Amino acid sequence: MKTYIKEIKQMINKSLAKSTLLSIGIRISIIVTIMAFLSYHHIVNILEEQTLDKLEKYITERADKESIIFKLAQDNHNTFKQAYLELWSKRKTANANPRFDQLFNKQNDGTLRLTTSAFTGFERSHTSSSDYKGESRWISGFIGRGAPVANKEFRNRVLLSYDLVDQFAQGWSNRFANTYVSLPEGVNIVYWENLNWAAGASSDLDIPEEEWVYIANKKNNPQRKSVWTGLYYDQTADEWMVSCETPIDDEKGEHLINVGHDILLNNLFQRVFDDRLEGTHNFIIRKDGRLIAHPSYVELIQKAHGLLNISELKDTKIVSQYQNISESIDKYGNKPQIINDSASDVFIAIAPIEGPEWYFVTVYPKTLLASPAQLTAQFIFFLGFISLIVELVMLYLVLLKKVLHPMERFEKASKLISEAQYNLSPVLSDVNLRKDEMGRLSAAMLSMAEQIHKNTLTMEETIKLRTKELELAKYLAEQQARTDSLTELANRRSFFEIGSLALQQTEEGGGTLSVVMLDVDKFKNINDTYGHAVGDEVLKRIATALQQSLRPTDLCARLGGEEFAILLHNTDLHGAKKVAEKIRVLFTTIVIEADGEKIQFTASFGVSQLTSKGEQLDDLLKLADERLYKAKNSGRNCIVSQ
Missing domain, CATH: 3.30.70.270 (Reverse transcriptase/Diguanylate cyclase domain)
Structure with missing residues (x-):
């Protein structure tokens, strides 16, 4: 029965329907679809060009913005270094004992700590009101056990470090949380507003073994330049941070001190994560794959104490992105650039941050381009669809009598055949009078029904005869299975x-x-x-x-x-x-x-x-x-x- 209906539909598709519904409906549908498709891709291309320009400007500006703080830290350190070296030649042989003993107090745990008044505040010495130098405060100091506190040169280095921290740190506090000086012998002089760092330092603190100290020693920094730590946790300050450290050596190459600034994690993360383009996300990496900041891996970075490498992650997407970044830097150099990452369906914008040798990265999903293009294409498609509906409704009114009514009759005739009723004349009488394809189809269906009827009768007789033959064969087989063929007795x-x-x-x-x-x-x-x-x-x-x-x-x-x-x-x-x-x-x-x-x-x-x-x-x-x-x-x- 399904075959008969399929044959009817195929005959219709070859005549009236092909010249009407297909020639109009499909034509309009194809045109509308093509217009929507071309509009979509045209808009995507325009948006992509605009977005790439905007993204390149953004990544350049963001990298410059992030670089400012790092450049400023290095500039501050150079200023500090210049001042320190100018004064050191005069101060290194001075009698430091009275003032050193006045400022540093011996503790029961074997360490020396800067006097409390240096943190709580005192007025700097002056001769008149016009010479008033303001108040010195927020400075704390720690000298670990084993430091050569009796050494004159050591004491002078500590006092000069304290004086210059007092001189410069307060002016730099609007951009940096702190300013500090560390000595290779286990000393740290810190300016940190409202945080008495030295008071919270453990007596067992081994300062030379801290990353913010050892990265500046000659072994790890033979170039004697400003260097940056990775993200680390300062237990004394109870803060996550990165640090800029600049070593200061004398004219003989002897390592005198390190001057440092800390950038707190919260400030860094806030700038990186919150200041972003809508729908994108930012992160910072080092060239070697060390992950500095990423919105999805804050806890992992902290858990790894800032030593999390991208290769340790199970996220294949970010691993693939890093590989593309690394290959692009090797190929095009250390400059702002945009990578088309087809595998992740994103644009990756990268730009170097001057100073710590970090890279600022913005991941821009291509779906952001598709959304406005899709809206436009959908609008065009919607208008075309409405036009198609109007035209098809008008076409339907024309075809109702020519096609749909005969189809309804053919459906009833097909149902009668499926119910083994083969007299189709009452159903197809009016259609059979037509001289077009419908009339010829009606005549073919009447002839088909008559032939099916004859074949059905013949088939029923054949089935009855075959059934009797099978029953006889079954009886004989059963008898043979239970009877001895020679004696005709039971076997x-x-x-x-x-x-x-x-x-x-x-x-x-x-x-x-x-x-x-x-x-x-x-x-x-x-x-x-x-x-x-x-x-x-x-x-x-x-x-x-x-x-x-x-x-x-x-x-x-x-x-x-x-x-x-x-x-x-x-x-x-x-x-x-x-x-x-x-x-x-x-x-x-x-x-x-x-x-x-x-x-x-x-x-x-x-x-x-x-x-x-x-x-x-x-x-x-x-x-x-x-x-x-x-x-x-x-x-x-x-x-x-x-």
Whole structure:
């Protein structure tokens, strides 16, 4: 039925519908779709050019903005360094003991700490009101155990460091959280507003082993330039930060001090994460893959104490982005650039941050370009769709009579055929009068229905005939499966099936059941002497004699060769023996002529009876068989029942 409907639709598609619906509806749909598609890609291309320009300006400005703080830190350090070296030649031999002992107090834990008044504040010495130098405060100092505090040169370095921190740090505090000086011997002089760093420092603090100190030593910084730490946690300040450290050496190359600034994590993260283009995200990395700041990995960075490398992440997307960044830097150099990352479907804008050798990265998803383009394309497509609907409605009114009405009739006719009703004339009468394709289709459907009707009648007759043939074949097959082909008695399979059922019925309903087994005496001699044809005749005559001697309720079967079994219903052992005797005597009267000779034969019998519940047919046959062979051994042509 589905094939017929499909053929109808195909015929319609080749005529009226093709010249109307397809020629108008599909044409408009294709035009609208193409216009929307071209508009979308045109707008995407324009937006992409504009976005790349904007992104390049943004990344350059952001990198410059971030670089300012790092440049400023280095400028401050250069100022500090110049001042320190100018004063050091004059101060290194001065008598520092009275002032040093006044400023630093020996602690019970073996360390020295700057006097509390240096942090809480005191007025700097002056001679008159016009010479007033303001108040010194917020400075704390820590000298670790083992420092050479008795050394004159060491004391002068510490005091000069303190004086210059007091001179410069307050003026720099509007851009930096702190200013500090560390000495290789385990000293740190810190200006930090409202934070007494030295007071919170542990007596076990090993300052030379801190990253913000050892990155400036000669081993790690042989160029003796300003260097930046990675992100780290300062336990004393309880803050996450990065630090700029500048070593200061004397004219002989001796390492005197390090001057440092810290940039606190919160300030850095706030600038990087919050100051961004809508829909994008920013992060900072080092060229070696160390992740400085990333909005998705703040906790991991902190957990790794600022030593998190991108290669340690399971995020394949950011790993791939880093690989692209690294390859682009190697190829195009250390300058602002934009990478088209097709794998992640993003633009990656990168620019170097001067100072710490970091890179500011902005990830711009391409979907941000697609959204406005999609809106425009959708609007164009919507207008085209409305136009298409209007035109199709008008077309529908024209086709209603020409196509849709005949289609409805064809559908009803097809339904009648599916219901085995083949008189379609009442349904297709008006359509059949038309001279166009619909009329020809109607005539074809009427002819098809008539032919289907004829074929159906023929098929039903064929099915009936075939069914009868199959039933007969089934009957013959079942008979062959249960009947011995030579004697036409039941075969071994049939005997066991019927016998097992009879045994079950006897046990459930009461009564007796006996089995007689017989075997033709010296049957092999008959076959060898007269041939198998005579032997087969003997078996047939035995089968006839058995059928004549038994009741209709009894079962006789050929178990194989010259061996037969008889199942006697409601017959005890004595009655079974009488039946066996009757058959034995009958066998002696049978005469078969072969080659002019008269042949006679005898048989031996074994008899058994069902005596208790639970016995199986195999048990009765086994017992009867044993008694049969006793009869053979007793001279043949006799019956054994015990």
